[in-house]
Amino acid sequence: MTGQPGEVPGDPGEVPGDPGKVPGQWHRLHPLSPLVRSGRAAVGVLAIVGISASGQFGRSGSHLFDWVLAALVVIAAVVNWLVTRWELDGATLRIETGLLRRDSRQLPVARIQAVDVVRPFLARALGLAELRVRLAGSSHADGRLAYLPEQAALDLRARLLAAHHGLDPATPEPGERILASVPNGRLVGSVLASGASLLIALLVAELVVILVFPGVLAATGSTFLVFLVTLVPMVWRRLATEYGFTLAQSPDGIRIRRGLLGTVAETIPLRRVQAVRMVEPVLWRPLGWCRLEIDVAGSPGRDHADGSGRMRKTLLPVGHREPAWQLMRLVIGADPPPLSPPPRRARRKAPLSYHFLAAGHDETSAMGVTGRLRKVTTWVPLEKVQSVRMVTGPVQRALSLATVHVDAAGRRVRAEFRDRPGGEAGQLAEELAALCRGARRRAAQPGASPAPAIPAQGRLPDADAARSPASRPGQRR
Amino acid sequence: MRRVQVAGTAAVTALAAGTAAALAAGAPAAAIAVAVVLVTALAAFWFVRNRVRAWTYTEREDDLIVARGVMVRRLSVVPYGRMQFVDVTAGPVERAFRLATVKLHTAAAASDARIPGLEREEAARLRDRLAALGEAKAAGL
Numbered sequence: 240m241t242g243q244p245g246e247v248p249g250d251p252g253e254v255p256g257d258p259g260k261v262p263g264q265w266h267r268l269h270p271l272s273p274l275v276r277s278g279r280a281a282v283g284v285l286a287i288v289g290i291s292a293s294g295q296f297g298r299s300g301s302h303l304f305d306w307v308l309a310a311l312v313v314i315a316a317v318v319n320w321l322v323t324r325w326e327l328d329g330a331t332l333r334i335e336t337g338l339l340r341r342d343s344r345q346l347p348v349a350r351i352q353a354v355d356v357v358r359p360f361l362a363r364a365l366g367l368a369e370l371r372v373r374l375a376g377s378s379h380a381d382g383r384l385a386y387l388p389e390q391a392a393l394d395l396r397a398r399l400l401a402a403h404h405g406l407d408p409a410t411p412e413p414g415e416r417i418l419a420s421v422p423n424g425r426l427v428g429s430v431l432a433s434g435a436s437l438l439i440a441l442l443v444a445e446l447v448v449i450l451v452f453p454g455v456l457a458a459t460g461s462t463f464l465v466f467l468v469t470l471v472p473m474v475w476r477r478l479a480t481e482y483g484f485t486l487a488q489s490p491d492g493i494r495i496r497r498g499l500l501g502t503v504a505e506t507i508p509l510r511r512v513q514a515v516r517m518v519e520p521v522l523w524r525p526l527g528w529c530r531l532e533i534d535v536a537g538s539p540g541r542d543h544a545d546g547s548g549r550m551r552k553t554l555l556p557v558g559h560r561e562p563a564w565q566l567m568r569l570v571i572g573a574d575p576p577p578l579s580p581p582p583r584r585a586r587r588k589a590p591l592s593y594h595f596l597a598a599g600h601d602e603t604s605a606m607g608v609t610g611r612l613r614k615v616t617t618w619v620p621l622e623k624v625q626s627v628r629m630v631t632g633p634v635q636r637a638l639s640l641a642t643v644h645v646d647a648a649g650r651r652v653r654a655e656f657r658d659r660p661g662g663e664a665g666q667l668a669e670e671l672a673a674l675c676r677g678a679r680r681r682a683a684q685p686g687a688s689p690a691p692a693i694p695a696q697g698r699l700p701d702a703d704a705a706r707s708p709a710s711r712p713g714q715r716r
Numbered sequence: 717m718r719r720v721q722v723a724g725t726a727a728v729t730a731l732a733a734g735t736a737a738a739l740a741a742g743a744p745a746a747a748i749a750v751a752v753v754l755v756t757a758l759a760a761f762w763f764v765r766n767r768v769r770a771w772t773y774t775e776r777e778d779d780l781i782v783a784r785g786v787m788v789r790r791l792s793v794v795p796y797g798r799m800q801f802v803d804v805t806a807g808p809v810e811r812a813f814r815l816a817t818v819k820l821h822t823a824a825a826a827s828d829a830r831i832p833g834l835e836r837e838e839a840a841r842l843r844d845r846l847a848a849l850g851e852a853k854a855a856g857l
Binding site (some may be wrong): 375536624625626627628629630631632633636641644646647648649650651652653668669671672675676679 | 778779787788789790791792793794795797798822823824825826827828829
């Protein structure tokens, strides 16, 4: 990733550290971490041991083998713990691991995209936490420290974020302001109203059918089971990962806390946000609910069970539209651009989605609305735009229409100006490219100072002040 | 933009394969097969020729514009500052004609700036120029 020279915070040498956290000193992970790390594997092995002990398979030989296997897993975890160490040296977090293949990882603090503190259930019970440092680029570039004592993880996060913003790493974690929290009742309601649960209702109906006509059981029973097996974990996962959702703002970024059994605390510096998306599924719309997602640069990578592997983060699992708009304004740091619908003839090309289609832009951001049943509003700040594309399909050409895509970093992160009038679309692409250039320059200028200033206190931008780029919370680039 | 040559080879190989298949069968079948292959090859040739003609790129002061497509027209504007890396690839057929493909990658997966069928020297020139410009105008994520 290309970085601003100005992003590299102060002198690495002169970092005053508190006792036990002297810069350049290597630290170990918590001694209990092998236990937590191998927790799942150990449970699996124990299950196997249990099965063979119950006398199903072989009497004596395999028994020994199982114990050896269990011991190996534990030894591997302990060795892994022994050879892993980390240090925070001013502007770099170093993680070294590996016994045979030594893996030394340098994570420049200035490149941080997000910092997560993840507490799986077992770790939480033992007072441990995992720290994940996300950088742009592949998921191999992420730094993971599993596990640290809870307080140490929080301290390290504060230090990393302070260093990221060019402050003295010893700066205490700034205070935060709760922006939104999701009542658990509403979360349950939203999950029930989502499509997955609708399918479950269908399945229940099918069950009734089966009960009434036992004859068709053979035909539908198996599909029923397959659906159930896939759907229940899906619903459970949404509930478990988004339970107790709290969104807070602090000068070092947006903080998200969520989780039922295992908890996740994510911190995303505001200037790292690539795009904000508002999703309104068809069943939620009568209730005035919507869901907010933000995109952060980086590879989607492996999807962790706690939902923290994604670079598409949930900003608000379910909420009312008005506060959601407030949140979006806060994250982008500007007012939404005025939207305009495509010409009427676009209805012939997109009969099912015409009612939603709209798009607009101003000097700082672009916004596109798409969707047939689910209304998806994507808002991209122009300084984050990676490329502008214009696509004209055969039908569009016949109707003299074109779609302009504004791409931000990520796999499918873009605002779409769908079905704009042909001639205008060309100009639009040109204009957007020019506006992006201007936005990039503006964003790059404050970065020239050695320590990018951050707003002392976060606030909801009011309508007139937010228009001028100088008043944005945090300088994003 | 000399994919025409590539299209030509494709047509020739298709023809050869067609005749070989036809020789195995009877005489009237062979005639029909050859005719079918010829027509298909011509159609493919025409199609590829149009495709190649439509593929253009423009180097501007701040961005690279790549336009392509006949049925579906696509136009990408990629600012140099957003470039992550440049790929130059040359497959066996391309190498036979001393051609290469230049691909510009940005952090967005969708940015679609691929320029195939450049002459090797031109590809190298473009690569170096893009790399230099990307360096000069680099912007963080």
